Amino acid sequence: MNYLTKQHSFWLTLLFLFGLTACQSAPTVQDVSGPILNDDAFPLAKDVHIESEKDIFRLDKEARNYVKRTVGHIDDPIERTETLARSIFKRLSFDLLYSGDANTTANETFHNRAANCLSLSIMTYALANEADLSVRFQDVQIPEYWTRRDGISLLNGHINLQIVPRPRNANSFYFYNRGYQIDFDPQALRQNFPKTQLTKQQVIAMFYNNKGADALLSNDRDRAYAYFSAALKVEPGFDSALVNLGFLYRVSELYTLSERAYLKALASSPDNLTAWENLAYLYNYSNKMQQAQEILARVESKRLRNPFYHLDLGRREFDQGDLQGALAHFNRALAIDNDRHEIFFALARTYHAMGQKTQSERYLKKAKRTTKNLQEKELYQGKLDLLSRSSI
Template sequence: MNHFTKQHTFWLVLIFTFMLTACQSAPIVKHVSGPIFDDEAFPSAKHISIESEKDIFRLDKEARTYVQQTVGHIQDPIERTETLARSIFKRLNFDLLYRGDANTTANETFHNRAANCLSLSIMTYALANEADLSVRFQDIQIPEYWTRREGVSLLNGHINLQIIPQARSTNSFYLYKRGYQIDFDPQTQKKHFPRKILSKNQVIAMFYNNKGADALINNERDLAYAYFSAALKVEPNFDSALVNLGFLYRVSKLFDLAERVYLIALASSPDNLTAWENLAYLYAYSNKPEQSAEILARVESKRLRNPYYHLDLGRRDYDSGDLQQALAHFNRALAIDKTRHEIFFALAKTYFALGEVAETERYLKKAKRTAKNMQEKELYQGKLDLLSRS
């Protein structure tokens, strides 16, 4: 069963999941060295044009004019920051379709009606820079969280922005330490997850990683290799890109390279469960069942208190037609976290497949109540309307 990771907002890492319950001690990561790229295995990759840093953050005349008309007349840095933020959210609320696979540059996001959180953050970063505001990216340390796309599990990360107002004149001094958080997922604000500052290069690597993961989902292996390589040339220790590159090598039967990049990822991020899981799958595929089982048991034990883990297992049971087992996993997820609309919707969808209309309606209403934005609430209301007419 395919499991990808996508950086939030988004990065994708491909993983396979096994079910074991024994608890084992943490495996020791052995040190490895050597090249991690194999350009000869993906000969078309060298002809692929990859977006540059300038391409990713560029704004055209229309976008720059939008900034000037919105805040160009405002001198107070706090007011300028607040006005720009309000304007961006107002524009998005009226004209945005959220799409997880919409990995677009700042300028494309400004003009398109579809975006994901990473592309929105990149666009907002560029707009804030155009407004002479100090802005930086933050990595939000959320629990492992999966979504599904085209039968593939996507492991999501999340980033947001911090804008710190600063005076426009070099002769003035303005101090405002707190800054403003701009986050396109309000749930992360409520949970107060830990966060760390990201460099611009790290965000560029995330952008490349997302593009590579989308290519890999579409089985465009040379394109995926081009993007994963670009990500790792910008950020050599980016574990998500390393794991995705390892997956690409595994499906391309480059097993030694796959193991090397997994171990390199784990050397820098020893708690990366996705990397461990991919390594375990590789060992199972390479006829090393004992090593595989030891790793998988440890991964399983660490994930049992994560509601999204049970949600993902339930979704895969649903896809395979095992509706009762799907319900069991969804109810385990709900027992851990009763605030996520995705869990209620998963229960509603499963009960609908079982023909239980009353339970379907009950959980759809709960999904609507816990949804975090109007787009999702309207989606659930639409399903309720259809249900009432059936």
């Protein structure tokens, strides 16, 4: 099964999933030697335009004027921070649609009607800088969470922003300067997951990784390689980009390079289950069955209490036409966490496919009640309105 890693503020990691067995001890990560990149294997990659740091964070005159109109008249840094944050969310509520594959620069996001959370975070960072506010990115340590696109499972990460008012002058300071947290996923914000600070370079690498994952989903391997290599030149140990590069090498039948990329990812992040699972698939593909099963056993034991693991397995069963198997996985996910609209919708969709419209309607209503996103509420209401005469 296929997995990528992406940013929801998010980055993608490609993954494969197949039969798992009982828990065993973790394999030891081998030393990695030899080059990770192979430009000769993707000769057209050199012609791909890669956005520079300036390109990613640039704002045009219209965007800069928006900041000036919004907070240019406000002297107090705290009030300026609050006003800018409120204005951004108000603007997004009226003008923007969420799209997981909308990996755009700050200026593109400002003008487009679609964006994902990484793009929104990059745009907000640029706007806050224009407003002379101190802003930093944070990596939010969410549990493994998958979405599906074009038959591929996308493992998502998440980032948010913290804006801190700058003192008015060198002789000023604030007793309380933790700042204001801006998160475009209210569920992640509400659950208060642990966070670590990210550098601007790490976020640039995430942007490149997302662009590479999108290219790989479109089967544009040269473009995918160009972006993955760009990400690794900015952040050589970025495990998500290494896993995605390993996936690209595997589908390109460059198996030695694929293993090397996975092992380097694990050397950087030994607990990266996505890297382990992709490595297991590679070993299974290479007839190293025992090594593959040892890895998969450990991965499964760590995922059994993750509702999104069962949600992802259920989606796979659904795609393969096994509705009873899908239902079993979705119910396991619900038993672990009964406060996720994605699980309720998965159950509604499965019951609809089984012809049980009463149950389908019941879970659609639960999905609508549970989500905090107005766009999703409207989507679920639309499905409720069409339930009797169309598929969901």
